[in-house]
Amino acid sequence: MPFMPIVFITTLLHVFIGWRIAPALPGWAAGPFIAVLVASALVMPFGLLARRIKQQPLSDVMAWAGLLFMGLFSSLFVLTLAREVVLLIAAITALVAPGAFDMHALLEWTAAAVPILGLAVTVAGFVNARRTAAIVSVDVPIRDLPAGLHGFTIAQISDIHIGPTIKRPYLDAIVKAVNRLGADMVAVTGDLVDGSVPELHHHVAPLGG
Numbered sequence: 589m590p591f592m593p594i595v596f597i598t599t600l601l602h603v604f605i606g607w608r609i610a611p612a613l614p615g616w617a618a619g620p621f622i623a624v625l626v627a628s629a630l631v632m633p634f635g636l637l638a639r640r641i642k643q644q645p646l647s648d649v650m651a652w653a654g655l656l657f658m659g660l661f662s663s664l665f666v667l668t669l670a671r672e673v674v675l676l677i678a679a680i681t682a683l684v685a686p687g688a689f690d691m692h693a694l695l696e697w698t699a700a701a702v703p704i705l706g707l708a709v710t711v712a713g714f715v716n717a718r719r720t721a722a723i724v725s726v727d728v729p730i731r732d733l734p735a736g737l738h739g740f741t742i743a744q745i746s747d748i749h750i751g752p753t754i755k756r757p758y759l760d761a762i763v764k765a766v767n768r769l770g771a772d773m774v775a776v777t778g779d780l781v782d783g784s785v786p787e788l789h790h791h792v793a794p795l796g797g
Contacts, residue, residue: 595633602629602661605668605702612699621703625664628657651752659713663706671698720761721748723769743771751782756791763794 602625610618635654678694743766750759766774776795781788 591633598632598661599629601665602626605661605664608668608672609664609699609702612695613703614696614700617700617703624660624703628661631657632661648752655753656710656714660706660710663709663713664702667702667706671702674698718758720758720765721745723765740773741769741771742773742775743769744775744777746776746778749779749782750788750791754791756794759791759794763797767797 606622606625610622613621631653633654634650635652635658675695675698678689678691681688682691745762745766748754748759748762781792
């Protein structure tokens with residue numbers, strides 16, 4: 589998809605979030621929330637263009653900023669849509685049972701919940717993404733498997749995405765963790781890199797171990 593339509597669409601989605609959330613926030617919070625949305629709408633496109641910039645560390649800084657805002661934006665957008673569903677259900681309920689709850693209070697606390705939960709989900713996602721990938725053990729029963737292959741172990745590494753934000757030290761930690769397993773075979777699948785060979789060959793080198 590061309591770049592400019594993506595920017596246009598994401599900008600409209602930022603406007604939608606601001607329109608639905610900011611008016612229901614306390615006065616002291618509405619301004620900073622709008623400022624964050626503006627920053628997100630401006631910085632996210634630069635994150636997508638970061639790989640075109642050869643100068644370091646500027647390229648990596650732009651990628652980090654763009655991807656972090658992308659994570660925050662996606663959380664805010666999903667939570668805003670969820671809030672719309674809650675408000676719709678509440679409005680229908682109010683028609684059936686008038687006065688069952690305070691609609692004004694519901695508008696305020698659900699609006700406050702969107703940025704709070706959005707930030708919390710983004711921080712949790714960042715922490716989870718930066719820690720060494722978890723090891724998950726899976727038993728695979730195979731009928732009529734030759735006796736010599738009973739207990740054969742395969743360590744699968746998938747979706748590492750070596751690129752602007754994941755470098756050699758992260759892959760080093762994964763290689764050490766896999767080697768400690770003593771697997772019979774290692775399978776590298778999924779998206780290994782986000783970039784070119786000249787950019788990333790040094791960072792992918794630990795796989796040789």
